Amino acid sequence: MRALVARLDSFGDVLLAGPAVRAVAARADRTTMLCGPRGAPAARMLPGVDEVIVWDAPWAGFDPPPADRAGVDDVVRRVARRAPDVALVLTSFHQSPLPTALVLRMAGVPRLAADCADHPGSLLDVRHRRAPRRHEVCAALDLAEAAGFRLPEGDDGRLAVLEPPAPDGLVGEPGYxxxxxxxxxxxxxxxxxxxxxxxxxxxxxxxxxxxxxxxxxxxxxxxxxxxxxxxxxxxxxxxxxxxxxxxxxxxxxxxxxxxxxxxxxxxxxxxxxxxxxxxxxxxxxxxxxxxxxxxxxxxxxxxxxxxxxxxxxxxxxxxxxxxxxxxxxxxxxxxxxxxxxxxx
CATH class of the missing domain: 3.40.50.2000 (Glycogen Phosphorylase B;)
Structure with a gap:
């Protein structure tokens, strides 16, 4: 199974998606992450991510680009080439997943899951209701579980990144x-x-x-x-x-x-x-x-x-x-x- 996880926001937002990404990766043969340019460096640090697609979506980020057909057509082609079988659209509590879900449907993704308060029409297969007052990490894990992805045994669900390189003597001994x-x-x-x-x-x-x-x-x-x-x-x-x-x-x-x-x-x-x-x-x-x-x-x-x-x-x-x-x-x-x- 090929899976895609979308989180189009900033560096920290993508890090908070990490436990949900690991839950997906535990069942998927290949896991792609779709994220914005500010979140891409974080996506490349997450365990379980095999590939990163970077897209500056017109409804995300601090300074989004204009909406144009060429940009949408480009990301649709890039996602379609990976042919994911399932995708999770992760958003903050105040965001709608539906624009991203529409793009992924246009790319041919057959199964989509997201937290959604609005009527999704045919855009979502799993319309999950986010529990109130949930931390962003917990909310993403709740959605992943609703879509059939649970953390593997032994995974504590905390944030994690790949082993960082040695800092080449930048700071000296630990403990500062x-x-x-x-x-x-x-x-x-x-x-x-x-x-x-x-x-x-x-x-x-x-x-x-x-x-x-x-x-x-x-x-x-x-x-x-x-x-x-x-x-x-x-x-x-x-x-x-x-x-x-x-x-x-x-x-x-x-x-x-x-x-x-x-x-x-x-x-x-x-x-x-x-x-x-x-x-x-x-x-x-x-x-x-x-x-x-x-x-x-x-x-x-x-x-x-x-x-x-x-x-x-x-x-x-x-x-x-x-x-x-x-x-x-x-x-x-x-x-x-x-x-x-x-x-x-």
């Missing part, structure tokens, strides 16, 4: 704290000055701190790292970042892709969580974590990309001392103090 100040949209960022203050607080407490960010965030990471932390801004691709996060004692990060990558490599997360989407659906999954932020702020549930409330109150009340306390809780040690040597 990572601070990742960036986020895909402004509403989910804590702010440069607050991140820099948190780094200073962690360094004063005796933690080694590593600051990470993408190629476009080098100015940000340099400012946040200051003179006390190691600045890796722009120096790590997704796979290298996975290894840096894996060897960390804890990661301080907003609700963005690296938070889920940290969870996928088993590292505890201090989550600076702007409640523009609900933490119950998007918090770090399957690892110890502390969520910081005001979940009752006026922006809650707005899905805003730019904070709609002056002063960014959902995160402005989080102090560097709060971050330090959360790191101490997750690392389980008094920072800067090694256990005293035994008397001889």
């Amino acid at each position: 704290v990572v601070v990742h100040p960036g986020a895909a949209v402004p509403a989910r960022r804590w702010g440069r000055e607050r991140c820099a203050a948190a780094v200073r607080s962690l360094v004063r407490a005796g933690y080694r701190v590593v600051v990470t960010g993408g190629p476009g965030e080098r100015e940000l990471t340099a400012a946040v790292a200051g003179g006390g932390a190691l600045d890796l801004g722009g120096l790590t691709g997704p796979a290298e970042l996975a290894r840096v996060l894996r060897d960390a004692a804890a990661v301080v990060v907003g609700n963005t892709g690296p938070a889920h990558l940290a969870a996928a490599v088993g590292t505890p997360v201090v989550s600076l969580f702007a409640p523009v989407v609900p933490a119950e659906r998007w918090a770090p999954y399957g690892v110890p974590h502390v969520v910081l932020g005001d979940e009752r702020a006026p922006c809650a549930g707005s899905r805003a990309r730019v904070c709609p409330v002056p002063g960014h109150p959902c995160l402005s009340g989080v102090l560097p001392e709060d971050v330090l306390a959360a790191v101490e809780k997750l690392t389980g040690r008094v920072p800067g103090l090694d256990p005293a040597p035994e008397a001889t």
Whole structure:
């Protein structure tokens, strides 16, 4: 059986689909993932994925392209060449799977499953009703099971990625704290000055701190790292970042892709969580974590990309001392103090 899993959103969204992908791959002879350009690097890191089809769909992503027939015809041809027998369309709780389902029907996929609140006509064979308040990981697994795919025995259902490469001495010995100040949209960022203050607080407490960010965030990471932390801004691709996060004692990060990558490599997360989407659906999954932020702020549930409330109150009340306390809780040690040597 040839299977396809579609998840057309961002890096973190694709990582959250990982357990459902493994459930599908456990029964399929070949598993293809259809995803957008921002999610493709994550798809290539997922266990169980044999092939990735990248398509920038006009109804997904932060800056979708115009809808045109040529683009749709192209992805229909690419999917049809793989001739999948079944496809799962994974979406967030607020998205419709029907545009993607229509494209896959046009590609000849004979069996389609998706969570769907709208009447699907003939577009879906399995119309699943998503349970309320389910985390994105659990909701995707629920859909997979409804379509006949269960996790194999021994699979704990947590996030996972393929073994990341060694970081070639980028960070030295494991046990540092990572601070990742960036986020895909402004509403989910804590702010440069607050991140820099948190780094200073962690360094004063005796933690080694590593600051990470993408190629476009080098100015940000340099400012946040200051003179006390190691600045890796722009120096790590997704796979290298996975290894840096894996060897960390804890990661301080907003609700963005690296938070889920940290969870996928088993590292505890201090989550600076702007409640523009609900933490119950998007918090770090399957690892110890502390969520910081005001979940009752006026922006809650707005899905805003730019904070709609002056002063960014959902995160402005989080102090560097709060971050330090959360790191101490997750690392389980008094920072800067090694256990005293035994008397001889």
